[in-house]
Amino acid sequence: MRRTLVIALGSLGAWLALAVPAHAGGPSMILGAAEDAVRAPDLVTTKAKMTELRLAGFTAVRVTSNWRPGLTAPTSGELGVLRNIEAAARLSGVKVLVSVYSPGSATTPLDPAAQSQFAQYAAALARALPSFDDIIVGNEPNLNRFWLPQFGPDGSNASAPAYLSLLAQTYDALKAVDPALRVWGGALAPRGSDRPEGIRPTSSPTAFIQAMGTAYRASGRTLPVMDGLAFHPYPDNSSQSPDFPHPRSTSIGLADYGKLVSLLATAFDGTAQPGSTLPILYDEFGIESTIPAGKASLYTGTEPATTKPVDEYQQAASYDVGLQLAFCQPTVAGVLLFHSQDETALLSWQSGVYYADGTPKASFSAVQDSLDRTRGGSITRCDGLSLDVGLTNVRFPGPRQFTDGMRDTRFRCTLDCAWELRATRTTTGAVAARVRGFARYGRTTVASLAGRKLGAAPLRLSLTVTQAVNPGASATRESGELRPR
Template identity: 75%
Template structure:
C-alpha cells in the first residue's frame, strides 16, 4: 500500500433539547452535495462530464458507492478504474468525495470474523489507492433487513448493532493504519424501523440501533473510537411531508429531530473513548421525489409506489430549501447530501434529483442551486448564537488622481455574503457622504455615486458585516484623498 496524506424516547427528546443548548449552527462550511453514482464511469471523459454537470447544479460534494462481496480484499481492476475516474473528475471540479463501502444485500452481510476482516481490507485498499479521498462511510442502513441479517437474536434482543459495531471497529483500525487523517463515518442509518423481532420485516429503528451500539461499545472495553462521525439518512416519512416535521413520540429520526439524535449519541457514548453528543453528523441521504411531467414520462419505466407521495417541482425545491435551512442551524452537522442530483429512470426507485433521467434540468434546478449559494454565503437562515465574521479582502480604494476625476468606487471581495457601508469621513471630523449595500460572496463594487465632497480632505472607510448572522464588523480606511 502506498503512503497517503497522512420507551425512553420522549424523555430522551426533552433531555436532548437541554443538551444541545442554543443552536450555533453548522453554518456555511458544511458539505453540500449529492449521493450520486451517475458520476461513476469506466472512462474519464464521461466521469468528467457527469461531475461537471453535478457541479453546475451547485453541489461541491458527492457520495459514491462501492460494493464489497464475500471473498474480496480489494476492489477489482474495473471497480478501481471507475473510482479513480471519480477521484480525478472530482479534483478537476473542486468536488469533495465520500465513498460508501457496503455489502449490497442481506445475503452478503459480513458476520464472520473472516468476512469482517475481508471487508476491512477491502475498504483500506480503497483508501490506499485513492489518496485524495479522505471520507469513507462504513456500511449502508445496517438497521434494515434489506442490508443486514439477522436484525434480532433468538431472545428478541438487537443483534445487528453489536455485529455492525464489530465490523466498524475493525474497519476503522484498518483505515487509520493507512492514514490517520481518513475520516471514518459510521452508521449510515435508515430513519425508521419497527423494532419488532417477530414482524414480517424485521428492522431496527435508529433510536434502538444507536442505543444498542452504545451498549456493545461499553461492553467491549475498547479504549479507542470506532468512528469520527455518524452518517444518517433523515428522509421524511414520505415526500409530501415537510422536512420540519418532528418525531418526539416515535423512534424515527428526521431533520427536525436533531436534539433527539444528539441526546441518543450522548447517552450511548459520552464518558467513553468514543465521542457521543459532540460527534459530527453527516446527513448523507436526504431526498424529495417530484412528479414527472407528461413530456418526460417516456424517460421512465414502471409505476410510482403509492406510499412515495411525490410533490411538484416547486414544492420539491421548497422542501430542499427548508431542509438546508434546518441543517444549517444544527451545531454538529458536517454536511448534507441530497439523494440524488439526477433521477433514476425506474419509478420504483428515486426521482429526487434536480435533473430528469436524461440529464436536463427540472424547474427546481435553479431554486435549489440558489439555496446552495445562500448556504455557502451564510444567509439561508438566521441561527441563534451564530456570529459570522466577514473581513473584506483585496480592498482597492481609488488613487488620488482617480478620486479627483470623480471616482468614488471601492472594489473588494467578501468570503461570505456581506452588508457594506462606504463612508467619506472628513479629516476634520464628521461624515461627508455614506452609501450602503449588500452583496453575495465574491467580488463587490461599492460606490458613493455622484456624492459632492467639497474641498475638505477625506478618508474613505469601508465597513463590512454579515447581513443575517452578524459577527464583528470589519473596517478598512484609505489614505487622505482630496476631491479638488
C-alpha cells in the first residue's frame, strides 16, 4: 500500500510548510478502546471482556498499570492481571498498549528517587511482558488531579519540566529493555486554566508543550524523550461536535490538529526530539450518552451538569466525525475510544458502546461500521490521500466450469474497493459484458456475469479494483482463455 500526501496550500494552516511523514493517518491507524474492564484476576473474565471489545470492532486496547512510591516492579498480583490481558489479547487478535502512571497527585514522582523507581517499574513491566511494545508514560500531567505542583512559587510552569525529567528517565530505561519499544509521552488533557492562583491549578496543553520544549532545550539532552505524543482530544462537552475548533484559545481538540503540530514544531524541531513529524496517538476520546430509563438501575450517582450527554445516535455520529478527522491527519497513529463499556458511576464516563451490564447500545453497530470504514480507507475523502488496493483470493471460473455455465468470480480487496469485471473477446478485444460494484475490505465478494449474453467466441475475464474513496493505483487480475457454452 502506498500513501501519497499532496496537501493543498491553506488547508491545514501555518504548519503546512513542515515535513510530515506518510506513515500515519488513514487505514493504518490503531483503532481501539481505553478500557480497564479487561483487567481481571482470572483469564476467563478477561477473555470475555476482550471478546466484547473485538465484537465491537476494536482491535486494540489501552490498559493502565499504576506505579506507587517504593515500587520498582509490578507486584505479583499486577503481573498476573497483565498476563491475563496478554493471553486474552493474543487469543482475540487485539493489540495492547499500557499506560503507566501514578494514581493521583499525592503520589506524583517528583524527586530523583521516585522518578528512578517509576522508570524501573516501567522497565520491569516491559521486560516481563515483551508483547506489550507500546508504553504510555504518565496520565494528564497538566492537571492537578494527577500532578502537583503545576506551578512554581513565581507562577512559572513546574509540571512540564518535572514531567520531562520523568519521561526522559523512563524512555532510557525502556529502550535499554528493547530499543524497538514505542514510548509515548504526554497523555495530555485538552484543556487547562494556566492560572497559578486558581482553586484548581491546571496547565493548558498549549502552555505545557511549550514548557516541555523549553525544558528539553535547556537540558542539553542529545536523545529523544518520546517516540510519539499521546493526547486526549475530548470536546468541551459531549454535545459539542468533534469538528469544533479552538483557534483563539489554549484548548486543543480533534479539529485543532494544525495547532498541535505547530506547537510540537516550535517546541522540538531542530533538536534530537522530533516535533512536527512526531506520531500522535489519541489515546482517549469519549462521547457520553444518556442512559435510558430501562437501564437506570445499573448506574449510581448524578450526572454532572457540565457533561451534557447526547442520545446514542448522536454519540455514534460524533464518533464517526472524530474518526473522519483523525483519518485525514497525516501524523496520527491511532484513536482509542474511552471506553468500550460504561462505568457505573454517573460521575464517571458513560461513553461506551456497551451499557454497564455489557449489553450493546443503539450506537454499537454504527460505531462498529465507522471503525470498519476507517480500516477500509473509505470513512472520508482526504485531500491528497491516495491508497493503493490489492487483490487476494481471486477465483475465476475454470474452463470447464465456465463452459458449464459458471459465471461467478470470487475475490477479496485489501481495502474497500470499487470493482469492475469485464469479459473481453480474445480475438477482437471487444468487451462482451461488464459488471461493476463495491466491496468491503477483507470480505469475499462475488462478481457475476450470470444472465449476460456472451456469445460463443473465446473470452478472457479481467477484474480491476480501485480504492473506493481515496483511489490510488488499481490492481488487475486476468483469467485464462475461457469458452462459453
